[in-house]
Amino acid sequence: MLEVKNLHASVEGIRILKGINLTVNAGEIHAIMGPNGSGKSTLAKVLAGHPAYQVTKGEVLYKGESLLEEEPEDRARKGIFLAFQYPIEVPGVTNAAFLRQSYNSVVEARGGERLDPLEFDDYVREKLKVVEMSPEKLDRSVNVGFSGGEKKRNEILQMAVLDPSLALLDETDSGLDIDALRTVAHGINSLQRDDNAVVLVTHYQRLLNYIEPDFVHVMVNGQIVKSGTKELALELEERGYDWIIDESKAS
Amino acid sequence: MAAIEKDNTSQVFADAVLGTRAATSVDPAQAALKQQAQDRLTQLKLPGVKDEDWRFVRLRPLTNIAFVPAHQVKATVTAKMVAHYAIAEADGQRLVFINGQYSAEFSDLSRLKAQPGVQGGAFGQDAALPGAAAEKLGKVAHYYADDYFANLNSAGFGDGAYLLVEKDTSVEGVIQVLYLSTESADAFAVHPRNLFVLGRGSKANVVEDYIGPHGGVYFNNVLSEIDLSESATLHHTRVQRDGRAAYHIARTTIDLARGSTYNSTNISLGALFSRYDVYGNGDAEQIDCTLDGLALIDGKQVSDTHTVMDHRKAHGESHQLHKMIVDDEAHAVFNGKVFVRPQAQIIDAYQLNRTLLLAPKAKVNAKPQLEIFADDVKCTHGATIGQLEEDQLFYLKSRGLSEAEARDLLVYAFAAEVIELIPIESLKHSLEEIVSQRTSKID
Numbered sequence: 001m002l003e004v005k006n007l008h009a010s011v012e013g014i015r016i017l018k019g020i021n022l023t024v025n026a027g028e029i030h031a032i033m034g035p036n037g038s039g040k041s042t043l044a045k046v047l048a049g050h051p052a053y054q055v056t057k058g059e060v061l062y063k064g065e066s067l068l069e070e071e072p073e074d075r076a077r078k079g080i081f082l083a084f085q086y087p088i089e090v091p092g093v094t095n096a097a098f099l100r101q102s103y104n105s106v107v108e109a110r111g112g113e114r115l116d117p118l119e120f121d122d123y124v125r126e127k128l129k130v131v132e133m134s135p136e137k138l139d140r141s142v143n144v145g146f147s148g149g150e151k152k153r154n155e156i157l158q159m160a161v162l163d164p165s166l167a168l169l170d171e172t173d174s175g176l177d178i179d180a181l182r183t184v185a186h187g188i189n190s191l192q193r194d195d196n197a198v199v200l201v202t203h204y205q206r207l208l209n210y211i212e213p214d215f216v217h218v219m220v221n222g223q224i225v226k227s228g229t230k231e232l233a234l235e236l237e238e239r240g241y242d243w244i245i246d247e248s249k250a251s
Numbered sequence: 252m253a254a255i256e257k258d259n260t261s262q263v264f265a266d267a268v269l270g271t272r273a274a275t276s277v278d279p280a281q282a283a284l285k286q287q288a289q290d291r292l293t294q295l296k297l298p299g300v301k302d303e304d305w306r307f308v309r310l311r312p313l314t315n316i317a318f319v320p321a322h323q324v325k326a327t328v329t330a331k332m333v334a335h336y337a338i339a340e341a342d343g344q345r346l347v348f349i350n351g352q353y354s355a356e357f358s359d360l361s362r363l364k365a366q367p368g369v370q371g372g373a374f375g376q377d378a379a380l381p382g383a384a385a386e387k388l389g390k391v392a393h394y395y396a397d398d399y400f401a402n403l404n405s406a407g408f409g410d411g412a413y414l415l416v417e418k419d420t421s422v423e424g425v426i427q428v429l430y431l432s433t434e435s436a437d438a439f440a441v442h443p444r445n446l447f448v449l450g451r452g453s454k455a456n457v458v459e460d461y462i463g464p465h466g467g468v469y470f471n472n473v474l475s476e477i478d479l480s481e482s483a484t485l486h487h488t489r490v491q492r493d494g495r496a497a498y499h500i501a502r503t504t505i506d507l508a509r510g511s512t513y514n515s516t517n518i519s520l521g522a523l524f525s526r527y528d529v530y531g532n533g534d535a536e537q538i539d540c541t542l543d544g545l546a547l548i549d550g551k552q553v554s555d556t557h558t559v560m561d562h563r564k565a566h567g568e569s570h571q572l573h574k575m576i577v578d579d580e581a582h583a584v585f586n587g588k589v590f591v592r593p594q595a596q597i598i599d600a601y602q603l604n605r606t607l608l609l610a611p612k613a614k615v616n617a618k619p620q621l622e623i624f625a626d627d628v629k630c631t632h633g634a635t636i637g638q639l640e641e642d643q644l645f646y647l648k649s650r651g652l653s654e655a656e657a658r659d660l661l662v663y664a665f666a667a668e669v670i671e672l673i674p675i676e677s678l679k680h681s682l683e684e685i686v687s688q689r690t691s692k693i694d
Contacts, residue, residue: 048649051641072648073657081649088646092664092671098650101660105651141664158650 001026001166001197002047007058009046016042018222020058024166027194031208031233032201034219035241040201041085043219044170047199048082049075062166076102077109079165083155083172085201090142095154098142099124099161106162127160131187149180156187167191167198173207185210205237220248260314261297261399268440268470269407270320278379284389288405295399307584307616308555313498313524318440318470321350322409326433333357333431336462339677341427346373346412348430350469351441353410368420368453374446375410384415384448391446391476392504394530394559400500404442404474411444414457418450418480425675429460432493434467445475449483449511456486456674463494463521471522473501479511481535486674487515490682493522495550504530507538514539516673518682519546519554520689526555533595534563541570542587545669547686549578559588560602562595562625569599574669575606576662576690577613584616589630591623598625604634607665655691662690 002024009017016039024030032040046053047060049072060067067075090098096117103123104114115123121138128135131153143151152172159167169188173181188198188211200211208216208230216233218226220241225248226232236244269289276282297314298305326349333347343362347354353373363371374380380388395401412428430443449455461471471493479485493499499522505513519525531540546554560569575583589600606615617634639661647657666686673679 050645071654072645073651073653076649076651084646088642090643090646090661090664092667093660098647098660101652101656102647102650105653105656109651162650 001063003061004047005059005061007043007046007060008056009042009053010056011042011053015056016053016222017046020224022217022224024197024199026165026197028214029192029198029200029211031213031216032199032219033203033205033216033233033236035245036203038219039222040219041170044082044168044199044201047168048072048080073105076162077106081159081162081164081167083152083159083167083169085170085174087143087151087155089144091144093142094139095142096121096124096138099158102158103161124161127157130160130190131157132183133157148175149177152176152180152184153187156184160187160191163191165196167196168201169198170201171203172200173202173204181207182210205233208233218244220245223248261295262293264297264314265292265403265406268318268320268403268472270323276376278374278385280380280385280388281374285406287389288402291397291402292399292406295397295402297399304557304586308524308526308553308582313470316438316468316470319437320407321439321441321469322352324350324433324435324437324439326350326435328354328357328431328433330357333429336429336431336460338425338427338458338675340425340675341458344371344424345427345429346371348373348410348412348428348443350432350439351409351430351443362424363426366423368417369422370415371413371426373410374413375408380413380446381415384413384446387448387476387478388446389476391478391506392474392502394504394532395474395502395528398502400472401474401502404444404472407440407472408442408444408474411446413446414448414455416449416453416455419452420450421453422455425456425458427458427460429462430471432461432463432469432471432497434465435469438468438470440470440472443471443473445473447475447485448478449480449485451480452482453480454484457488458675458678459487459489461491461493461499461521463492463497465494466496467494468496469494470498471500473499475501475503477503477505477513479505479507479513481508482510483508484512485514487513488673488675488678489515489517490678491517491519491521491525491527493525495521495523497522499525501526502528502530504532505540506532507535507540509535510537511535512539514541515543516669517542517544517556518670519544519548519556520685522554523551524553527557529558531558531560531569532563533561533567533569536564537566538564539568542573543571543669543672544573545666546575546583547666547689548576548581548583549689550581551579552581553584554581555584557586557588559590560600562589562591562598562600564594565596565598567595567598569601571602572669572672573604574665575615576609576666577606577615578609580610580612580614582614586618586620588620588622589632591625591628591630593624596625596627598628598630600628600630602632605665606636607662608636608638609662659691663687666690
């Protein structure tokens with residue numbers, strides 16, 4: 001599904017990603033962990049095509065095709081979804097209108113049928129159950145006046161609506177209380193299939209109590225320095241990041 | 252004071268606009284007002300760049316035009332044209348003026364006449380005002396007493412619209428005052444005049460509509476006077492959709508009595524040159540005044556809004572959200588004055604001005620102007636000028652919207668915040684449609 005080869009990226013001239021190699025296959029859940037400033041959020045944003053970042057070296061293949069030349073909207077239409085760490089507020093645009101326009105753009109690119117507002121309303125109400133969101137939120141402006149937890153659930157709702165092949169979840173657990181965390185995790189789990197994949201960027205291990213990763217990668221200073229299974233995450237929880245940072249400095 | 256004019260432009264312009272046959276009235280009060288204004292005009296000069304309130308725009312394009320008074324122009328209007336702009340909530344409560352002349356044919360006051368405690372209709376050359384309204388005519392506009400365009404209106408208005416609501420009367424539905432301008436080979440000048448007088452504890456919802464669906468040149472020179480008695484509430488929506496080659500200069504002045512509420516939204520979409528001035532006279536306690544606005548302009552349009560909120564007594568509240576969307580080579584100007592006089596303690600004033608520039612040559616001048624002389628005042632103000640936010644654009648694109656779709660949605664959303672405030676459902680929806688169409692052409 002995704003092959004990242006020696007990816008280097010900078011923002012305003014500052015090097016953030018310094019040679020990332022990563023392979024994600026369909027059906028897999030990968031967790032990317034690391035201390036603050038390691039570049040894990042940057043990796044997710046670069047894969048989604050955020051304009052602030054410049055790729056200086058490397059290659060990314062998505063479903064066998066080169067991704068880096070693609071516009072963000074084309075990446076989305078091809079099935080990549082980024083759940084933002086800080087979801088953007090869009091006053092004046094209702095959730096319903098935004099979700100419907102997104103859905104129709106994406107589904108049309110896949111050769112599917114657009115839905116009119118009534119049809120879409122039926123469709124989205126089913127998806128609301130995935131994140132336990134009340135229908136009245138559909139008439140509110142996107143993320144305006146939403147609590148942190150509600151914003152994160154709104155991201156997962158969008159994911160449920162758009163049904164991506166590759167979901168990049170950027171610190172989706174940050175700022176969530178235990179109930180919100182469980183709801184979000186449940187939502188993500190229920191969307192998991194053999195033909196899609198998830199990359200979870202997270203600082204803390206606790207989300208991984210609810211979403212079991214197939215692989216855990218640790219990023220330090222712009223590189224993946226260690227990969228393992230969920231045991232690695234548990235070890236990080238116990239020992240913190242220092243030992244890995246020391247290890248990577250030594251090597 | 253006034254600079255000496257070499258070429259007497261001010262007088263020449265006034266003469267052309269007013270015509271040799273000065274508009275008069277059978278009503279002595281109106282006739283006196285006109286005479287007074289004509290006399291005053293001989294002492295006044297057109298504002299120019301040396302006038303602080305006019306320094307950002309140029310009036311020469313307007314004053315260079317050889318206008319004729321509107322009554323000299325032939326107008327052809329069909330019922331279909333009027334129906335297109337009729338607001339459903341105002342059926343039976345609609346005054347229609349064609350090139351400034353009241354049209355009994357296209358107006359419909361059946362429902363208004365059936366409401367006790369409400370009087371509304373046209374006044375002017377052939378019609379007098381009911382007493383309670385007549386005593387207010389020309390009395391509310393004191394702030395603009397020496398304003399050239401206000402006096403030009405008082406000297407030149409043909410027909411006007413009045414609304415008189417008795418105390419404790421809540422007017423049902425919406426009242427629409429529709430000024431339709433037609434296409435003509437001659438550039439003509441019109442002086443729409445409005446007078447809304449609300450008695451103690453009364454309530455009304457009024458729309459002032461300026462339509463000119465063509466590229467002909469004309470000049471709408473508007474003066475609206477609003478007198479609110481104690482605890483009266485007026486919802487006032489102004490929609491300026493004049494033609495692309497037209498000129499629109501308007502003044503609205505509001506006298507607020509104790510406990511009264513003035514809630515307004517001004518939408519500026521049309522005209523080549525649009526200038527809107529408002530004066531909210533908060534000369535009483537516990538007044539509540541809202542002056543929201545939206546200007547959406549492109550091409551070479553100019554839209555200038557100068558507002559004044561004058562808090563003169565204690566315990567007042569005012570609120571202003573003014574947004575401007577400027578594309579191509581258009582030019583938007585905003586000056587929002589808020590005065591809080593020494594006796595005006597415990598005032599809560601809010602002013603937010605936000606501008607969205609959509610093209611490299613789009614221009615804006617924004618000048619919030621707060622003059623506060625009392626010490627127990629809360630005055631929140633902000634002005635931002637920017638382009639579409641990168642973060643928002645990326646967010647929308649990351650959900651599959653193209654660059655154009657994302658831009659259109661964000662521009663529409665920017666405008667929608669003001670349109671949402673209009674308390675008339677059908678008007679809200681039709682404006683949303685218009686804005687949506689215009690913002691998707693903008694690219």
